[in-house]
Amino acid sequence: MANESTQQTAAEIIALENQVILQTYKRAPFVFERGEGVTLYDTNGKAYLDFAAGIAVNALGYADPEVQAAIEDQAKKLIHVSNLFHTRPQVELAQLLVEKSFADRVFLCNSGTEAIEAAIKFSRKWARTHHPENEQKYEIVSFTGAFHGRTMGALAVTPRESYQAPFRPLMPGVATGKFNDLDSAAQVIGPNTAAVIVEPVQGEGGINSATKEFLQGLRRLCDQNQAALIFDEIQCGLGRTGLLWAHEGLGVTPDLMTLAKPLANGLPIGAVLMTNAVAEVMKPGDHGSTFAANPLVTHVATVVFRRISDPRFLAHVCDVGGYLGESLHRLREQYPAMIHEIRGRGLIWGIDLGVPAADVIQQGYAQGLVTINAGEKVLRLVPPLVITRKNVDTLVEKLGLIFTQMEVVK
Numbered sequence: 438m439a440n441e442s443t444q445q446t447a448a449e450i451i452a453l454e455n456q457v458i459l460q461t462y463k464r465a466p467f468v469f470e471r472g473e474g475v476t477l478y479d480t481n482g483k484a485y486l487d488f489a490a491g492i493a494v495n496a497l498g499y500a501d502p503e504v505q506a507a508i509e510d511q512a513k514k515l516i517h518v519s520n521l522f523h524t525r526p527q528v529e530l531a532q533l534l535v536e537k538s539f540a541d542r543v544f545l546c547n548s549g550t551e552a553i554e555a556a557i558k559f560s561r562k563w564a565r566t567h568h569p570e571n572e573q574k575y576e577i578v579s580f581t582g583a584f585h586g587r588t589m590g591a592l593a594v595t596p597r598e599s600y601q602a603p604f605r606p607l608m609p610g611v612a613t614g615k616f617n618d619l620d621s622a623a624q625v626i627g628p629n630t631a632a633v634i635v636e637p638v639q640g641e642g643g644i645n646s647a648t649k650e651f652l653q654g655l656r657r658l659c660d661q662n663q664a665a666l667i668f669d670e671i672q673c674g675l676g677r678t679g680l681l682w683a684h685e686g687l688g689v690t691p692d693l694m695t696l697a698k699p700l701a702n703g704l705p706i707g708a709v710l711m712t713n714a715v716a717e718v719m720k721p722g723d724h725g726s727t728f729a730a731n732p733l734v735t736h737v738a739t740v741v742f743r744r745i746s747d748p749r750f751l752a753h754v755c756d757v758g759g760y761l762g763e764s765l766h767r768l769r770e771q772y773p774a775m776i777h778e779i780r781g782r783g784l785i786w787g788i789d790l791g792v793p794a795a796d797v798i799q800q801g802y803a804q805g806l807v808t809i810n811a812g813e814k815v816l817r818l819v820p821p822l823v824i825t826r827k828n829v830d831t832l833v834e835k836l837g838l839i840f841t842q843m844e845v846v847k
């Protein structure tokens with residue numbers, strides 16, 4: 438191991454990053470080295486309270502002993518053999534996901550965007566199989582403000598001009614409806630629709646919850662037009678809202694649901710959960726992935742999913758989430774000129790600043806606080822689900838300091 442004198446400094450690492458890494462990210466001006474609980478430490482030993490969780494990934498925080506043990510145990514046994522062979526952890530995970538959801542079957546992959554690609558392929562084949570008479574039945578409908586990923590299929594259903602423009606032509610057969618507007622949805626969903634994809638709570642789009650009426654209306658429109666309903670719960674699912682699934686309690690279930698981010702607490706994984714009606718059209722050879730669902734990642738995901746789906750864990754998310762919501766609304770009363778609107782539930786919240794969030798994020802770094810944006814103007818709070826009320830108090834203190842400073846500058 439390199440000693441102090443031979444280790445690169447943060448400035449050197451950042452300079453080198455600038456030379457050798459493709460510049461697709463604007464990264465923060467420091468280098469993270471380790472994490473513990475809900476705290477991250479940079480190479481200078483500075484501590485940061487983490488309200489980003491690696492973009493809604495590290496649900497159990499950092500250095501969780503059970504996650505560490507799961508990685509170690511499985512790494513000693515078997516990391517990868519490919520999907521040509523059976524392994525126990527993959528089946529254990531799928532069984533749990535099926536038991537705790539609407540779904541009958543699961544497809545496992547490596548990321549959120551891959552789960553979206555798979556869901557698009559499955560629903561297109563499902564529509565084609567059941568409607569061979571309609572060669573046009575391949576359209577996918579998504580909504581304004583949606584974010585479903587960066588690969589070509591997911592990008593096509595992510596209607597943001599700056600993301601799409603450089604990469605046209607996109608996958609054809611995509612229509613966009615207005616989020617939370619059933620009349621608009623009814624105009625774009627029709628006999629040629631194969632699937633409708635929606636986030637029950639939009640993440641990147643600015644933390645916007647779909648209304649119960651909207652999701653129920655989409656279910657109706659899908660049924661009327663024999664189209665599949667896909668819920669993208671990659672960001673809002675798996676306990677983030679305080680319920681295991683964000684669509685729970687809304688009286689509507691999808692035909693497919695995509696998951697990813699927190700499922701293995703930071704190891705790459707994605708999943709598509711589906712009904713048997715969808716599953717039965719897929720045959721060996723229709724889809725696949727070399728790395729997907731390897732024993733290491735699925736064993737860790739099983740451990741993580743057992744923890745997250747425990748009612749006591751979800752009750753904790755509801756409790757701290759409710760407290761976070763109340764605290765943010767109080768903060769808004771204190772800083773009405775800085776905070777435009779507060780949106781969210783559970784532990785997914787957006788502070789709509791009405792101005793670019795980048796300044797607040799930068800000042801957060803100085804205060805030892807990590808947050809991210811959702812779109813340009815919304816400060817997004819998606820902390821590890823294990824945060825405490827005390828962590829919330831610290832967050833509010835730090836944000837208060839930042840807003841006070843900004844008010845003075847204004």
Ligand SMILES: Cc1ncc(COP(=O)(O)O)c(C=O)c1O
Nearest residue numbers: 548549550584585586640671672
């Ligand atoms: C709702 C939603 N869908 C899909 C994705 C894409 O996931 P990934 O970045 O793992 O490809 C994201 C990522 O932020 C997301 O929030």
